Each structure stands twice: as C-alpha cells, then as structure tokens.
Amino acid sequence: MILFLTRTYFPDGTNGKLECEGKLICNTIELPWKNNEKRVSCIPEGKYFIRKRYSQKFKWHLEVVAVQNRSYILFHPANNALRELNGCIAPVTKLSGPGLGLMSRKAFIALKAIVYKALDHSERVELIVESVNTVL
Structure with a gap:
C-alpha cells in the first residue's frame, strides 16, 4: 500500500491531503517546516514506512x-x-486554517482502519511525502 501525503506549507502550519490509489483518506495538519528541527518542524519530504x-x-x-x-x-x-x-x-476530517483542523479523532479512526488492515495482511505501508506548493 502506498499513501501519498501532499502538503501545502504556511508560516503557522502545514496542511496536507492523504490519499491512497487516488482516493482521499483524510486531510492532515502538521507543524510548519523549520529545517527538520525536533519538536518544532514537520518531517522532510521523502519516502517512509508506517508501522503499528x-x-x-x-x-x-x-x-x-x-x-x-x-x-x-x-x-x-x-x-x-x-x-x-x-x-x-x-x-483531520476538515481543514480550518493553517495547521488547524476539525474532527481529528474521526479521521484518525478511518486512517488507522485502512492501514491496520493492510499491515494485518502483511502488506508494507509506504508513505510518500511531497509538496504541492508553498505559501510564504
């Protein structure tokens, strides 16, 4: 399974769209990009794996x-x-501003169900993080 996280960067936060096979799973929020500094920055763009x-x-x-x-x-x-x-x-279910969203628990439950199902069937779950554009 491959998940694509497509981000838009803002000074106060990062918003994203998480998709699998062209279908939207949920939106995402993260900290702003601050050169991968621990605890204050979102992670770098790239390819990762997800586990339980x-x-x-x-x-x-x-x-x-x-x-x-x-x-x-x-x-x-x-x-x-x-x-x-x-x-x-x-x-998050809905974005409400840079780094802000609504109904996160609902979105998390849906995402977890999809990913856990793949992992339970011994599939590797890959996360590809990329940007769509930057707003500064």
Missing part, C-alpha cells in the same frame, strides 16, 4: 519509521498543530 505502535498516551496508533534525525513521529489525533503536535502528523 502502542503507547499509554495514544493507545494503538501509527508510527512513521526511519525519519532522519527524528524519532517517534506518529500519526495521532490533534486539531491544532502548534498546541498539540511535536513533529507528528494529525489526520
């Missing part, structure tokens, strides 16, 4: 593996990138 992960805080969620100079980059619910993310990616 469990933590006390987020229970079962998704982890983006092998991000250069970063660890624990997760997909988890959040509606405000600057307040709730430390470099992770939040699925």
